[in-house]
Amino acid sequence: MAKTHEFEVIVVGAGGAGLMAGLYASKTAKTAVLSKLYPTRSHTGAAQGGVGAALGNVEEDNPDWHTFDTVKGSDYLGDQDAIEFMCQEAVKAVYELENYGLPFNRTPEGKIDQRPFGGHTNNITKKPVRRACFAADRTGHMILQTLYQQCIKNNVTFYDEFQVVDVIITNGVTAGVVAIELSTGELHTFRGKAVIFATGGHGRVWSITSNAYAYSGDGPAIFMRRGLPQQDLEFFQFHPTGIFKLGILITEGVRGEGGVLINGKGERFMPRYAPTVKDLASRDVISRAIYLEIANGNGVNGQDYVYMDVRPEVVNKFAEMDGRTRPDGSPYRVTGEEILSKLPDIIDFCRTYLGVDPVKDPMPIQPTAHYAMGGIPTNKYGEVIVDGNATVLPGLYAAGECACVSVHGANRLGTNSLVDLIVFGKYAGIRAAEYAKGASLAPMPTDAPDFARAQFDALLNSKGTERVPDLGNEMKKVMMDYVSVFRTEEGMNKALTKVRELQARFKNVRVEDHGKIFNTDLLNAWELGNLLDIAEVTAVCAINRTESRGAHAREDYPKRDDTNWLKHTLAWKENNEVKLDYRPVVITKFQPKERVY
Ligand SMILES: Cc1cc2nc3c(=O)[nH]c(=O)nc-3n(C[C@H](O)[C@H](O)[C@H](O)COP(=O)(O)OP(=O)(O)OC[C@H]3O[C@@H](n4cnc5c(N)ncnc54)[C@H](O)[C@@H]3O)c2cc1C
Numbered sequence: 374m375a376k377t378h379e380f381e382v383i384v385v386g387a388g389g390a391g392l393m394a395g396l397y398a399s400k401t402a403k404t405a406v407l408s409k410l411y412p413t414r415s416h417t418g419a420a421q422g423g424v425g426a427a428l429g430n431v432e433e434d435n436p437d438w439h440t441f442d443t444v445k446g447s448d449y450l451g452d453q454d455a456i457e458f459m460c461q462e463a464v465k466a467v468y469e470l471e472n473y474g475l476p477f478n479r480t481p482e483g484k485i486d487q488r489p490f491g492g493h494t495n496n497i498t499k500k501p502v503r504r505a506c507f508a509a510d511r512t513g514h515m516i517l518q519t520l521y522q523q524c525i526k527n528n529v530t531f532y533d534e535f536q537v538v539d540v541i542i543t544n545g546v547t548a549g550v551v552a553i554e555l556s557t558g559e560l561h562t563f564r565g566k567a568v569i570f571a572t573g574g575h576g577r578v579w580s581i582t583s584n585a586y587a588y589s590g591d592g593p594a595i596f597m598r599r600g601l602p603q604q605d606l607e608f609f610q611f612h613p614t615g616i617f618k619l620g621i622l623i624t625e626g627v628r629g630e631g632g633v634l635i636n637g638k639g640e641r642f643m644p645r646y647a648p649t650v651k652d653l654a655s656r657d658v659i660s661r662a663i664y665l666e667i668a669n670g671n672g673v674n675g676q677d678y679v680y681m682d683v684r685p686e687v688v689n690k691f692a693e694m695d696g697r698t699r700p701d702g703s704p705y706r707v708t709g710e711e712i713l714s715k716l717p718d719i720i721d722f723c724r725t726y727l728g729v730d731p732v733k734d735p736m737p738i739q740p741t742a743h744y745a746m747g748g749i750p751t752n753k754y755g756e757v758i759v760d761g762n763a764t765v766l767p768g769l770y771a772a773g774e775c776a777c778v779s780v781h782g783a784n785r786l787g788t789n790s791l792v793d794l795i796v797f798g799k800y801a802g803i804r805a806a807e808y809a810k811g812a813s814l815a816p817m818p819t820d821a822p823d824f825a826r827a828q829f830d831a832l833l834n835s836k837g838t839e840r841v842p843d844l845g846n847e848m849k850k851v852m853m854d855y856v857s858v859f860r861t862e863e864g865m866n867k868a869l870t871k872v873r874e875l876q877a878r879f880k881n882v883r884v885e886d887h888g889k890i891f892n893t894d895l896l897n898a899w900e901l902g903n904l905l906d907i908a909e910v911t912a913v914c915a916i917n918r919t920e921s922r923g924a925h926a927r928e929d930y931p932k933r934d935d936t937n938w939l940k941h942t943l944a945w946k947e948n949n950e951v952k953l954d955y956r957p958v959v960i961t962k963f964q965p966k967e968r969v970y
Pocket of ligand 1: 385386387388389390391407408409410411412415416417418419420421422423424425512513535536537538571572573574583584585587591592622624743744772773774775787788789790791792794
């Protein structure tokens with residue numbers, strides 16, 4: 374018999390979204406947070422650049438501008454009611470973090486300091502606006518630590534190193550989850566009136582990625598196995614500036630501080646692609662520009678990379694050419710010490726992993742798989758949606774990167790994920806606790822753990838010879854080659870065929886460790902199964918969408934097609950097929966226009 378636990382609200386994941394949800398739920402409901410990682414090791418802790426909110430602390434700004442920028446950034450696929458809600462709520466949520474003690478950088482007057490980020494603009498002048506609130510280049514780390522402390526203070530019960538492997542739904546109502554306790558290998562059943570998934574992203578589908586090893590898409594994969602849909606998986610963001618070959622992220626904050634992209638000919642190339650905002654265009658635009666420069670023979674030393682240059686003399690030269698000023702109107706000029714104080718971790722990464730000192734040398738970079746715009750469909754209260762009519766599944770919630778509200782549409786703006794976590798994490802927590810007050814525990818079948826147990830037994834009992842890292846590497850390579858920044862039908866079909874072959878070979882995968890205690894071998898195999906399912910559905914959705922929009926850039930369909938494709942994709946995995954349907958995009962104030970940066 375599996376051990377059973379009972380709570381009113383169960384949160385799966387202890388990143389920014391899970392902790393914010395747990396904190397809010399725990400104000401009124403008995404709440405548990407389950408996490409496969411120790412909470413403060415969650416990927417939110419790697420977020421560098423900042424959290425966007427129109428505080429207007431250093432120059433004029435307002436949430437309406439933030440709303441428009443996000444809609445435009447999303448290439449008009451974001452739901453405008455949810456975006457407006459997020460941008461309004463962002464201001465309150467950031468002050469809330471400040472009140473919890475988050476050590477933001479400060480202006481000389483003691484207000485939260487702000488810096489520019491890609492796609493965030495003054496809507497009148499169209500110039501970049503300083504909207505990103507930051508704590509050096511460790512903003513996510515500070516959010517995570519701050520929220521974890523608040524959760525401890527609020528008596529949230531933590532189950533650290535418990536990996537959730539199934540969600541149980543009885544008669545259409547959420548009953549709880551099944552989890553493996555990593556230290557013993559035992560399955561536990563958690564009964565809950567409401568369950569909130571906040572399991573993060575799935576960037577480990579691709580070979581070059583900024584994402585943590587834990588980003589194996591567990592939440593979405595578990596949902597698909599239980600017949601629930603995913604939304605807009607074809608939209609996956611490639612961040613323009615990953616360290617060459619390693620994928621480790623160089624924050625957009627570097628460009629916010631005045632850094633510029635330089636090709637192999639020594640040219641600053643972004644003004645040719647985005648004449649107004651240049652190096653601060655949205656990420657999809659810049660990643661494509663880098664690919665095109667490389668394709669045109671403008672990579673550095675004939676290789677597949679360009680330079681990100683934040684040397685003070687270079688920053689100052691281009692700041693002068695751009696007429697960039699400080700908030701007080703004086704010319705924008707920086708010193709090596711200032712760069713070092715605002716970007717300490719980035720500089721450290723480059724020194725450690727590249728032997729390059731960014732204050733003295735340019736950094737070799739290439740686009741890196743970064744962020745899942747798609748995921749578990751929800752409304753703006755975090756309630757999980759199960760069909761094209763926005764029908765809600767009672768008691769089931771999702772927030773953070775694993776969810777698709779959708780506020781990021783076809784392309785997310787920098788700083789908008791951390792906003793998404795704190796706003797929608799909060800409302801998912803509030804809603805789940807309210808729901809739990811009026812609900813009773815749904816019956817939990819005695820055989821609840823069996824579906825998950827069968828998946829693990831199949832892996833353990835396999836007599837095959839396939840190795841997890843081999844299958845994983847083949848998947849990552851084919852997805853990087855054919856389902857990344859630029860896509861064609863021919864290439865994506867190759868990827869899909871390969872992924873399906875890998876899914877077949879996965880049935881013969883061999884797990885070496887048959888022990889119970891911290892069997893990471895077994896769990897890595899299970900996670901690879903999740904990534905393969907997500908890769909398959911991503912490729913199917915991307916082949917199906919015959920247009921280019923945001924991060925989905927098709928060479929064979931280079932134009933956005935609002936007549937046929939201004940809609941969200943819903944995808945279900947049924948047996949060996951992927952079934953598709955659509956949902957309308959919510960448009961309130963902003964009719965779709967061509968995007969110009
Ligand atoms: C390097 C990097 C830098 C970034 N910088 C920024 C930035 O400056 N600004 C910005 O807005 N965004 C940034 N992002 C994006 C942003 O950080 C992430 O989208 C966001 O932090 C995700 O938060 P989350 O709470 O959804 O997930 P996470 O913080 O990843 O947390 C996921 C949680 O789920 C748990 N979990 C997962 N699967 C299971 C399971 N099966 N069972 C139990 N627990 C599970 C994990 O243990 C973890 O606690 C960055 C991302 C990266 C990778």
